[in-house]
Amino acid sequence: MRLSKQQASRLQSSVVSKAPSGEAISLSFRVLGNEMSLLRSNLKVAATTITYTVARAIAYCAVDLLAKAQPRVPIAPPEDDGGRLRKSGTVSFMFGWGNAAGYAVDIAKGNMDGSINVDMGKMRGRLSRSRKIERIDAIIHYFRESDKDGSNVALFTHENLLPHEARSAKKPRDGKFYATTPGTGPKYLAIPFLQSVDDYATILRNAVYKNSIRNISRISSTIKRYRGRHTVDLLKLHMNKVQTLGYYR
Amino acid sequence: MIVNDIATYMEDLTATHPICSAMGGTFANGVNLFVAYEPKKDVDTLTIIPYSGARPNRDKQRQTAAIQLRLKTHSRYKALNVQQACIDNLDSNYLNGNGFMRANESAPLIIGSIDNDRWTISVSNYTVKYLK
Secondary structure: OOOOHHHHHHOEEEEEEEOOOOOEEEEEEEOOHHHHHHHHHHHHHHHHHHHHHHHHHHHHHHHHHHHHHHHHOOOOOHHHOOOHHHHOOEEEEEEEOOOOOOEEEEEEEEOOOOOEEEOOHHHHHHHHHOOOOOEEEEEEEOOOEOOOOOOEHHHHHHHOOOOHHHOOOEOOOOOOEOOOOOOOOOOOOHHHHHHHHHHHHHHHHHHHHHHHHHHHHHOEEEEEEEEOOEEEEEEEEOHHHHHHHOOOO | OHHHHHHHHHHOOOOOOHHHHHHOOOOOEOOOEEEOOOOOOOOOEEEEEEEOOOOOOOOOOEEEEEEEEEEEEOOHHHHHHHHHHHHHHHOOEOHHHOOEEEEOOOOOEEEEEEOOOOEEEEEEEEEEEEEO
16 A cells, blocks of 8 residues: 555554553654655665575575586597587576566686686676566576587486496597596586585575675664654665675675 | 385386386386496386485484486387386385485486487486485
């Protein structure tokens, strides 16, 4: 229910009770129009702060997972054009509202040597320009097709759990097995995820229940106002400070 | 070991069970059902392969294992049919009290073929919670 300024300024409640002795005790509560405006503004900033905090926590988990997956991704030697699967590793960050598709930005990319490059600035820019975010997704994906027959190398490499000596695919040139770099192997994305899923759940839970509250207090200030004989402290949340909160707090 | 419990459960399925119906017969360890290793046999085989799962709970009694069912078969239709029957019947299955099995996907994956397209390989993945 939306109240007009006039209605808000007249919003008041009063309670009358009788003490055991029969004397009346009264209490009245009144919200002024400009305080209602401040309340609406604060609620909007608080909602935005929670969205930013949760979005950063999700992005942190996704980037962390890609970093843990990359060294495990199988890589062929340079003479076999190795490294394409590793270079395809990407973290896509998506957010939307209602039935709209929303926006997607790539915030991290894998390198051939097993490291990753991260650019959170793209996410920050999109978040600040989008309103009323209702859905946040982060996807880590790999893609590579076989040059020979177009089969899904990323999928086969991830799901084929047989040891190399039990596989039939060998290089026609020298009869050796493909991509046998030590430390790499199948389930290169699933295993790091299973090992870290409890930590990610804790990070996301803390983002909602602890960090959001802490961030709200960081972007707040008090305004002194006079009400009759009394001085009251009003709380104001600043929208322009939300982006200064940082990504790893 | 939970992998052996799953193998025992599959062996005990009757011929009318949906998984056995899709497979075309019952399972027998060492004949068409294998654990951890898929031998080169000229029959359709189902292999139960464990892989790294989540860490144990703090009390170290409650474990979470990750299991893959790998099917090797001549027919792509059978590759999907058997795996879908496994997902439908093994998801939320208590394995006769030995653990609680959950499917990680709603549909099976055909990951490719081997031996010059003679055999089609399909997989489905599961998480199994059990007491040590």
